[in-house]
Amino acid sequence: MSTRPRVSTRISAISESATLAVDAKAKAMKAAGRPVIGFGAGEPDFPTPGYIVEAAVAAAREPRFHKYTPAGGLPELRQAVAAKTLRDSGYRVEPSQVLITNGGKQAVYEAFATLLDPGDEVLVVAPYWTTYPEAVKLAGGVQVDVVTDETTGYLASVEQLEAARTARTKVLLFVSPSNPTGAVHSPEQTAAIGRWAAEHGLWVVTDEIYEHLVYGDTEFTSIATAVPELGDRVVILNGVAKTYAMTGWRVGWLIGPPDVVKAATNLQSHATSNVANVSQMAALAAVSGDLSAVERMREAFDRRRQTMVRMLNEIPGVFCPEPKGAFYAYPSVKELIGKELRGRRPRSSAELAELILEEAEVAVVPGEAFGTPGYFRLSYALGDDDLVEGVSRLAKLLAEAR
Numbered sequence: 118m119s120t121r122p123r124v125s126t127r128i129s130a131i132s133e134s135a136t137l138a139v140d141a142k143a144k145a146m147k148a149a150g151r152p153v154i155g156f157g158a159g160e161p162d163f164p165t166p167g168y169i170v171e172a173a174v175a176a177a178r179e180p181r182f183h184k185y186t187p188a189g190g191l192p193e194l195r196q197a198v199a200a201k202t203l204r205d206s207g208y209r210v211e212p213s214q215v216l217i218t219n220g221g222k223q224a225v226y227e228a229f230a231t232l233l234d235p236g237d238e239v240l241v242v243a244p245y246w247t248t249y250p251e252a253v254k255l256a257g258g259v260q261v262d263v264v265t266d267e268t269t270g271y272l273a274s275v276e277q278l279e280a281a282r283t284a285r286t287k288v289l290l291f292v293s294p295s296n297p298t299g300a301v302h303s304p305e306q307t308a309a310i311g312r313w314a315a316e317h318g319l320w321v322v323t324d325e326i327y328e329h330l331v332y333g334d335t336e337f338t339s340i341a342t343a344v345p346e347l348g349d350r351v352v353i354l355n356g357v358a359k360t361y362a363m364t365g366w367r368v369g370w371l372i373g374p375p376d377v378v379k380a381a382t383n384l385q386s387h388a389t390s391n392v393a394n395v396s397q398m399a400a401l402a403a404v405s406g407d408l409s410a411v412e413r414m415r416e417a418f419d420r421r422r423q424t425m426v427r428m429l430n431e432i433p434g435v436f437c438p439e440p441k442g443a444f445y446a447y448p449s450v451k452e453l454i455g456k457e458l459r460g461r462r463p464r465s466s467a468e469l470a471e472l473i474l475e476e477a478e479v480a481v482v483p484g485e486a487f488g489t490p491g492y493f494r495l496s497y498a499l500g501d502d503d504l505v506e507g508v509s510r511l512a513k514l515l516a517e518a519r
């Protein structure tokens with residue numbers, strides 16, 4: 118009998134997406150008739166705007182879209198993404214520097230697969246989105262965590278980054294607004310971090326998928342525009358999922374220097390070829406239209422954000438800094454770990470989240486999924502009534518902790 122593992126070591130090292138797992142468990146409980154309120158999913162609760170859906174319907178009727186198209190994306194979409202990037206970020210790129218991907222997730226994979234050789238280090242600010250470590254690992258890279266906490270609003274400083282830099286550091290991953298914390302770097306902080314990266318010859322991979330979801334007087338700053346000294350060592354990741362409520366359409370993009378985009382396109386041409394043309398045409402309608410739909414969603418998210426943060430901070434043992442962007446709150450629940458609750462004594466945020474799901478029928482994602490135990494991530498991309506009901510249930514249950 119062969120002693121070789123059935124599943125390769127590389128792939129068996131990949132863990133299940135914790136955020137999708139929580140969402141799946143909550144949906145299964147719901148299907149079984151339990152009134153679960155889910156704060157797990159990272160997707161807008163709104164439908165995709167009608168004009169975008171209509172563009173897809175029209176595309177589906179056109180036989181030319183029933184065929185393979187260029188692996189890098191429809192030329193008209195690459196052009197529109199280049200124009201949108203100039204409009205929203207002030208960053209000028211040629212359409213040939215845009216690779217259309219199967220959602221932002223594929224762009225994340227392709228960016229690391231294209232930039233990293235085995236042993237190359239990537240600086241990743243924790244708490245981080247669950248997909249990054251897997252993408253870095255699969256590419257043979259080594260993730261180096263730069264850990265932040267609620268006392269700084271989850272913002273990393275140049276000093277912290279510098280302390281984590283070694284001779285093997287190749288890439289800084291920059292995510293602002295951040296999933297899972299909602300932290301947003303100011304223009305000055307962004308420029309300082311970018312200049313530090315440029316000074317040390319690092320590449321910056323910047324995930325700008327939440328660019329339009331910032332609140333109050335917070336501004337989004339593209340590090341690519343803020344720091345021209347980075348030259349061509351910048352790769353921008355983005356997509357339509359969050360801005361246009363299009364998570365199911367699977368369209369994202371990677372923008373970078375021509376050699377990187379060419380190499381990533383070669384990879385994609387063997388992996389998935391072109392993104393579904395109908396979805397690309399929907400994305401074309403989205404990025405070439407105005408931003409009024411996202412503005413309406415942003416207002417709703419802002420209202421929910423304020424309600425959620427206020428209610429969470431009223432719960433003894435919970436502390437939630439104000440998220441400035443995206444649609445997540447990331448409270449610390451460290452004070453509740455080890456306390457007795459309904460006859461149990463959860464020893465981690467993961468155990469506490471499990472207990473909450475069973476006892477209060479509320480789904481939250483534990484901080485373990487984001488590299489920082491002791492926290493929860495709650496998405497506020499759900500209806501106002503459900504949000505209030507869910508956090509009220511949480512408050513009622515947690516008030517029993519002794």
Ligand SMILES: Cc1ncc(COP(=O)(O)O)c(C=O)c1O
Nearest residue numbers: 159220221222296326356358369
């Ligand atoms: C920070 C971040 N980047 C990228 C993505 C990828 O989104 P999609 O693959 O749906 O386009 C997500 C989705 O949750 C995200 O939160």
